[in-house]
Amino acid sequence: MDALLLARIQFGFTISFHILFPALTIGLASYLAVLEGLWLRTGRKVYIDLYQFWIKVFAVAFGMGVVSGLVMAYQFGTNWSNFSRFAGGVTGPLLAYEVLTAFFLEAGFLGVMLFGRERVGPALHFVSTLAVAAGTLISATWILASNSWMQTPQGHEIIDGRVVPVDWLKVIFNPSFPYRLVHTVTAAYLATALMVGGVGAWHLLRGNDNTRVRTMLSMALWMLLAAAPLQAVIGDQHGLNTLEHQPAKLAAIEGHWERTPEGEGVPLILFGWPDMAAEVTRYAVEIPRAGSLLLAHSWDGQIPALKDFAPEDRPNSTIVFWTFRAMVGLGVLMIALAFWGLWLRRGGRLYARKNFLRFAVAMSPAGLVAILAGWYTTEIGRQPWIVYGLMRTADAVSPQHSTGQVGFTLGLFVVVYLVVFGAGTAYGLRLIAKGPAGDEADRPAWGGPGETRTPMRPLSAAPEDDDAGAANGRAETVKEGDRDGH
Amino acid sequence: MGIDLPLIWAVIILFGIMMYVVMDGFDLGIGILFPFLPAKEDRDVLMNTVAPVWDGNETWLVLGGAGLLAAFPLAYAVILSAFYLPLILMLIGLVFRGVAFEFRFKARAGRRRWWDHAFIGGSVTAAFFQGVTLGAFLNGMPVADGNYAGGPFDWVSPFSLFTGVALVAAYALLGATWLVMKTEGRLQVRMRSLARPLAWLMLAVIVAISIWTPLAHEAIARRWFSFPNLLWFAPVPTLVALVTWRLLRDLRGDGHASPFVLTLALLFLGYTGLGISLWPNVVPPGITIWQAAGPPQSLGFALVGALLIIPVILMYTAWSYWVFRGKVRHGDGYH
Numbered sequence: 015m016d017a018l019l020l021a022r023i024q025f026g027f028t029i030s031f032h033i034l035f036p037a038l039t040i041g042l043a044s045y046l047a048v049l050e051g052l053w054l055r056t057g058r059k060v061y062i063d064l065y066q067f068w069i070k071v072f073a074v075a076f077g078m079g080v081v082s083g084l085v086m087a088y089q090f091g092t093n094w095s096n097f098s099r100f101a102g103g104v105t106g107p108l109l110a111y112e113v114l115t116a117f118f119l120e121a122g123f124l125g126v127m128l129f130g131r132e133r134v135g136p137a138l139h140f141v142s143t144l145a146v147a148a149g150t151l152i153s154a155t156w157i158l159a160s161n162s163w164m165q166t167p168q169g170h171e172i173i174d175g176r177v178v179p180v181d182w183l184k185v186i187f188n189p190s191f192p193y194r195l196v197h198t199v200t201a202a203y204l205a206t207a208l209m210v211g212g213v214g215a216w217h218l219l220r221g222n223d224n225t226r227v228r229t230m231l232s233m234a235l236w237m238l239l240a241a242a243p244l245q246a247v248i249g250d251q252h253g254l255n256t257l258e259h260q261p262a263k264l265a266a267i268e269g270h271w272e273r274t275p276e277g278e279g280v281p282l283i284l285f286g287w288p289d290m291a292a293e294v295t296r297y298a299v300e301i302p303r304a305g306s307l308l309l310a311h312s313w314d315g316q317i318p319a320l321k322d323f324a325p326e327d328r329p330n331s332t333i334v335f336w337t338f339r340a341m342v343g344l345g346v347l348m349i350a351l352a353f354w355g356l357w358l359r360r361g362g363r364l365y366a367r368k369n370f371l372r373f374a375v376a377m378s379p380a381g382l383v384a385i386l387a388g389w390y391t392t393e394i395g396r397q398p399w400i401v402y403g404l405m406r407t408a409d410a411v412s413p414q415h416s417t418g419q420v421g422f423t424l425g426l427f428v429v430v431y432l433v434v435f436g437a438g439t440a441y442g443l444r445l446i447a448k449g450p451a452g453d454e455a456d457r458p459a460w461g462g463p464g465e466t467r468t469p470m471r472p473l474s475a476a477p478e479d480d481d482a483g484a485a486n487g488r489a490e491t492v493k494e495g496d497r498d499g500h
Numbered sequence: 501m502g503i504d505l506p507l508i509w510a511v512i513i514l515f516g517i518m519m520y521v522v523m524d525g526f527d528l529g530i531g532i533l534f535p536f537l538p539a540k541e542d543r544d545v546l547m548n549t550v551a552p553v554w555d556g557n558e559t560w561l562v563l564g565g566a567g568l569l570a571a572f573p574l575a576y577a578v579i580l581s582a583f584y585l586p587l588i589l590m591l592i593g594l595v596f597r598g599v600a601f602e603f604r605f606k607a608r609a610g611r612r613r614w615w616d617h618a619f620i621g622g623s624v625t626a627a628f629f630q631g632v633t634l635g636a637f638l639n640g641m642p643v644a645d646g647n648y649a650g651g652p653f654d655w656v657s658p659f660s661l662f663t664g665v666a667l668v669a670a671y672a673l674l675g676a677t678w679l680v681m682k683t684e685g686r687l688q689v690r691m692r693s694l695a696r697p698l699a700w701l702m703l704a705v706i707v708a709i710s711i712w713t714p715l716a717h718e719a720i721a722r723r724w725f726s727f728p729n730l731l732w733f734a735p736v737p738t739l740v741a742l743v744t745w746r747l748l749r750d751l752r753g754d755g756h757a758s759p760f761v762l763t764l765a766l767l768f769l770g771y772t773g774l775g776i777s778l779w780p781n782v783v784p785p786g787i788t789i790w791q792a793a794g795p796p797q798s799l800g801f802a803l804v805g806a807l808l809i810i811p812v813i814l815m816y817t818a819w820s821y822w823v824f825r826g827k828v829r830h831g832d833g834y835h
Contacts, residue, residue, distance in 0.1 A: 074602050080555060081598040085591050087565045091580025092587060098580075099646065102573025103794045107802035110570040113563045114809040121559045122816045125552025126823055133823050176573075178795040412581050419652050423588050430592050434599050441606040 018411045020420040021093040024427060026393075028085055030386060031431050035079030037385050040154060040199060041206020042072040043147035045233075046127075050143050054136060059452065060225045067226070067450035068210070071442055073128055078438045080121075082431075093420065094400075097410035101177050101401055104170060104185055105160050112156035120149035154199055162191035164401045165392070166259045172404070189259050193252040194392075200245045201388065204348060205381025207237035212378020213446050215371040226450040228365050231374070235355040235364070242348040249345065250308075256395075257309055260402060261318035263395035266331035267338045268305060269295035271320045279314040280305035285339070288331035293321065295331075327398065334395045341387040344380045351377050505800060506793035509571035510782065512806055516567055518771055520560035522674075522764055527554045529675020531597050531623020532668060534616060536694060541830050542687055543616065544605075549682040549828045551601055556817055558594065570802045574646055575782040575792040581648040582641040583633045586655055590629035597622030624668060631667025635660030638717065638777070640784035659716055666705040670767060673698040677759040680751070684827045695751050695759060702763075703744045706770060710737070713777065719785060720777045733776070740769055 046065055053061035087109070090098050098105075123145035131139055163169075169184025170177045179185050211234030217227040257264045265271075269288040274280050282304030286295040306315040320328050351373060358364040365371075400407040527550040537543060550557075568576040580587060596618040604615035636655035643649055676695035680688055714721035724733055747762040782789045793799060 070606075074606070077599050077602045080558070081595040084558070084562060084594060084598075087562050088580060088587060088591060090569065091565070091576045092584050095577035095581045095647070098569060099573050099577040102569050102576060103798040106566065106568075106570030106573055106576075106794065107798050107805075109566040110563070110802045111805050113559065113566045114805050114813065117559045117562055118556065118809075118813045118817070121556035122813065122820050124555055125820050129552045130823050173795070176795070179797045179801065182797075182801050412577075412584075414581055414648050415584065416652065419584060423585070426588070426592060430595060434595055437603060438599060441603055445606065 032082035040202035063452040095412040108160040116153035215374035279303035523557035526678035529671040593625030631664035635663030
């Protein structure tokens with residue numbers, strides 16, 4: 015174990031935790047804005063009930079995103095000081111713009127969004143929700159511009175051993191940026207839709223059937239239906255972009271070692287085990303010519319092979335081969351879920367078909383898993399470069415840190431993150447289990463195809479010792495305060 | 501072009517750090533004061549005075565980091581390497597206290613105490629290591645070939661440990677006077693009585709640091725006691741004495757907002773003294789802002805955004821504080 019490897023593990027570990035929360039907050043913030051907008055337009059109570067429910071989950075996710083993001087902002091300097099010095103001229107201003115245009119916007123309006131409903135009018139509150147939602151998207155834009163520049167750098171010169179930006183428009187709108195941005199934001203929407211839909215399905219399975227739960231599931235499935243097939247197209251385009259600009263990454267994803275002779279077409283390896291030492295993909299299950307078809311969109315198009323690159327310039331194919339397939343596999347399942355849902359809508363079977371609901375519950379974390387898998391594919395796939403073709407990861411690490419120091423902080427992060435984010439996930443799940451509250455009158459939506467269901471104890475009525483106690487405590491305090499004459 | 505970009509950026513970063521110290525100072529102070537108020541209802545009120553704004557306050561720290569990376573990548577690389585351990589401990593402190601805002605309201609009764617402790621521990625840890633970093637920064641750091649050339653524990657010194665404690669005291673006073681402004685009744689009385697000894701402590705700390713700094717740092721002493729700098733510095737101790745006197749008086753009286761404002765003034769005076777001592781070094785003792793600056797293309801590009809957007813940020817931040825003006829009562833909050 016050397017400090018470089020530990021620093022890489024530390025970065026991978028902290029960013030794996032971090033990335034999940036922005037993904038959820040991007041999706042949830044937009045969802046909340048839609049809900050509040052619908053409520054303001056239609057006046058239907060179900061929308062504001064859902065808003066009040068999901069904003070609590072949003073607050074937990076947001077809090078965890080902020081604190082884990084804070085760690086990221088400093089980690090570039092603590093563990094990767096050579097990178098910061100080399101590329102800070104590009105990544106620094108982009109990060110600064112993210113803070114100025116996104117972080118402050120989110121933080122400034124979050125308070126009003128969470129606590130201000132009684133203090134500002136409905137229009138201003140809606141503006142706050144929109145500002146927070148816009149902030150999450152702006153944040154994604156800058157950070158992906160920065161990440162994409164590291165993947166496909168352009169618009170700079172290297173002077174005295176450091177990057178000097180020459181054309182900022184070229185830096186920001188680098189070749190992979192548009193694809194990466196759209197792919198990532200869509201992924202965030204998908205992950206959120208799957209979670210929201212899964213929660214709705216879970217409540218339906220528990221017999222907690224009401225308008226709110228049904229609306230939740232229905233909205234999520236419409237989102238899924240729009241976004242999941244679209245994501246497949248975007249992903250395909252992103253793949254073509256990778257083929258053009260990061261051929262080694264693509265070859266590693268495909269597990270493609272040898273150039274095929276002209277005119278023969280590249281097979282698509284569905285499954286297999288890329289062996290980096292033996293330079294071959296073992297146990298390969300192939301579809302002839304499908305690789306050419308998929309990647310060159312032609313019958314016999316060529317794609318680069320791993321052996322075109324020197325061994326020290328090859329990314330680890332064993333890993334990215336599988337992370338990529340995990341992502342695509344989950345994507346296919348998402349599309350299946352979306353169309354099954356569409357099919358079931360005829361005759362209102364959507365809320366009653368148990369197998370479908372179970373599938374939706376099982377798929378609720380799939381978006382987040384796919385995001386991680388996709389992230390690993392793109393980040394491990396660009397190795398050994400930290401800035402593609404310009405700086406190797408091995409040269410980016412802070413030279414002065416010992417194994418002990420990086421190992422110590424890594425251990426610290428592991429313990430702290432497991433405690434903090436473990437607890438946060440538990441609180442999030444508990445909120446979700448409680449379900450959206452609303453008037454007893456509009457609940458439950460008995461009848462319909464779900465009729466045979468035995469009425470079950472609604473979850474919202476489950477004894478909540480702590481919360482009931484807390485509410486009582488608060489009520490008493492208020493009374494006490496009144497007695498004191500405030 | 502005659503525009504001195506590194507200079508402007510140094511001012512922006514100094515302003516950002518000052519905003520951070522001022523704003524996150526009082527909400528960190530609340531965590532430091534938590535042990536003095538064991539009742540759950542009181543703690544809920546304390547949390548709710550800052551719950552809508554703490555996140556924005558902390559963003560100034562991120563701006564400080566991002567601004568440093570954007571404008572002075574060399575300083576960013578050296579400083580963050582030199583203060584690796586205290587900064588990571590500070591971040592972990594901020595992680596715990598940050599999530600405590602949401603978690604303690606959602607935890608079961610038995611578990612809530614755990615998050616109270618996380619909030620206290622996180623706030624004290626973050627404040628202490630910020631102070632330690634500040635002291636160690638004043639001490640300076642060895643640099644060779646643009647890399648930090650010291651050991652992992654060079655930041656430990658009696659002076660830096662003292663500045664660590666000093667900052668905890670300063671944040672506690674800020675927190676107490678903030679709460680004098682934001683609470684009423686029994687809680688406010690309690691805060692007044694807490695703020696008085698804290699104000700004396702703060703004065704003692706300022707005096708100690710003012711004596712210790714020039715004694716320990718020859719270069720700073722030379723700067724302080726040379727002519728005409730001496731004339732510029734002469735009003736500072738006078739102002740400190742005056743402000744502390746007013747602060748103690750207002751704490752005995754019935755001022756609501758004035759103790760907080762006066763504490764801010766004290767902090768500002770201390771911060772100015774610090775800035776003057778170090779100027780124009782960004783990596784003491786020897787690297788100036790001009791030597792550490794990134795390419796002008798980077799500074800210029802980021803500057804356009806900073807100058808256009810920071811005023812807007814200040815406006816909506818002020819609006820958000822305005823929305824949540826007034827006293828916080830028991831039972832307020834969205835949870």
